[in-house]
Amino acid sequence: MPPSHYTGLAGQSHDQPAKAGVLLVNLGTPEAPTAAALRPYLAEFLGDPRVIEYPRWLWWLILHGVILRIRPARSAHAYARVWTAAGSPLRVGSEQLAQALQQQLPEARVALAMRYGRPSIRSTIEQMQREGVRRLLVLPLYPQYSGTSTGSVIDALADTFRQLRWPPELRIVNDYHDDPGHIEALARSIEQWWAAHGRGEKLLLSFHGIPQRYVDAGDPYFRHCQTTAQKLGARLGLDPTQLIVSFQSRVGREPWLQPYTDITVQQLASEGVKRLDVACPGFAVDCLETLEEIAMQNRDFFTAAGGETLRYIPALNDSAEQVASLAALIRRHAQGWPEFS
Numbered sequence: 318m319p320p321s322h323y324t325g326l327a328g329q330s331h332d333q334p335a336k337a338g339v340l341l342v343n344l345g346t347p348e349a350p351t352a353a354a355l356r357p358y359l360a361e362f363l364g365d366p367r368v369i370e371y372p373r374w375l376w377w378l379i380l381h382g383v384i385l386r387i388r389p390a391r392s393a394h395a396y397a398r399v400w401t402a403a404g405s406p407l408r409v410g411s412e413q414l415a416q417a418l419q420q421q422l423p424e425a426r427v428a429l430a431m432r433y434g435r436p437s438i439r440s441t442i443e444q445m446q447r448e449g450v451r452r453l454l455v456l457p458l459y460p461q462y463s464g465t466s467t468g469s470v471i472d473a474l475a476d477t478f479r480q481l482r483w484p485p486e487l488r489i490v491n492d493y494h495d496d497p498g499h500i501e502a503l504a505r506s507i508e509q510w511w512a513a514h515g516r517g518e519k520l521l522l523s524f525h526g527i528p529q530r531y532v533d534a535g536d537p538y539f540r541h542c543q544t545t546a547q548k549l550g551a552r553l554g555l556d557p558t559q560l561i562v563s564f565q566s567r568v569g570r571e572p573w574l575q576p577y578t579d580i581t582v583q584q585l586a587s588e589g590v591k592r593l594d595v596a597c598p599g600f601a602v603d604c605l606e607t608l609e610e611i612a613m614q615n616r617d618f619f620t621a622a623g624g625e626t627l628r629y630i631p632a633l634n635d636s637a638e639q640v641a642s643l644a645a646l647i648r649r650h651a652q653g654w655p656e657f658s
């Protein structure tokens with residue numbers, strides 16, 4: 318007989334009690350802040366057709382012929398500025414969040430997987446199955462849905478599920494951009510930060526960008542970001558002159574969502590804003606894009622253009638507010654599952 322295509326639990330008893338599992342999924346991060354470690358990470362990430370919607374053969378030539386020769390060294394330099402003794406901030410922060418959620422949800426097995434790199438979605442689900450997980454709730458750590466982020470997690474889940482001999486029951490949180498508990502958690506964390514550090518003249522909310530073309534084709538991401546910002550601004554009592562939304566991290570030449578964060582901070586400085594606060598509500602945990610791109614690069618752009626201080630307000634990370642709001646979100650999505658009743 319040929320080896321089986323499907324992964325199962327051959328030889329294991331199915332008598333163990335069925336468990337519920339919660340799988341948190343974040344983007345993933347390189348293994349080290351070096352060009353050698355960046356190359357396979359970027360090849361997997363930028364090779365994902367959800368991330369780069371381009372004719373495959375043309376993109377393959379550009380990616381392998383140009384991008385992967387230049388970008389790994391440049392990105393490694395940026396990662397080196399935020400890497401800690403414990404590793405990549407995205408990995409450390411995601412693991413801490415998963416541990417805190419596990420404490421809040423003793424009735425479930427909470428695990429963390431990465432969309433790119435390790436631990437993979439597939440290996441993590443296989444491990445959960447070995448532990449008896451028969452009902453699985455997947456929470457991508459992206460509050461706003463985009464095909465490039467959440468959609469890609471769904472692709473990886475679909476690929477995994479088609480390999481499993483006996484897949485678990487599955488639920489997926491598509492987004493939580495307007496979840497009242499999440500908005501409240503964001504608002505409290507900003508208020509607490511202001512209480513401790515004082516308040517800037519304006520609050521900029523910077524979201525990761527995506528190509529405008531994807532939104533034109535139906536991706537709801539821009540609308541989700543605007544809704545998060547509008548609800549957060551209303552909860553904080555800010556008027557439209559005090560609250561600004563922008564989009565960061567553009568890659569390549571085609572237009573991405575606008576206004577761009579780097580242009581916006583320079584424009585605000587040139588208009589006379591001296592103290593600018595920036596928060597990034599699209600990132601569940603701090604990472605390269607917040608700690609380096611906002612708190613270092615954009616801070617420097619702001620001061621070079623005449624501003625005095627740009628202060629980055631940290632992501633929710635493993636704060637009590639985030640853990641409570643995500644635990645409530647998970648319980649709501651798991652309604653009807655006996656493990657959660």
Ligand SMILES: C=CC1=C(C)c2cc3[nH]c(cc4nc(cc5[nH]c(cc1n2)c(C)c5CCC(=O)O)C(CCC(=O)O)=C4C)c(C)c3C=C
Nearest residue numbers: 344345346347368392407463465466525527568604605606
């Ligand atoms: C080029 C296309 C990219 C799209 C589209 C994109 C969308 C997108 N990304 C995030 C979240 C994160 N991105 C991060 C890093 C990162 N993003 C891109 C490119 C695209 N992202 C690259 C090439 C990189 C790597 C760093 C670099 O070379 O600049 C990160 C941080 C990862 C870390 O290790 O800290 C996050 C998080 C979202 C939410 C999103 C769509 C909404």
Ligand SMILES: [Fe+2]
Nearest residue numbers: 344525566606
């Ligand atoms: Fe990104």
Ligand SMILES: [Fe+2]
Nearest residue numbers: 566605606610
């Ligand atoms: Fe970036």
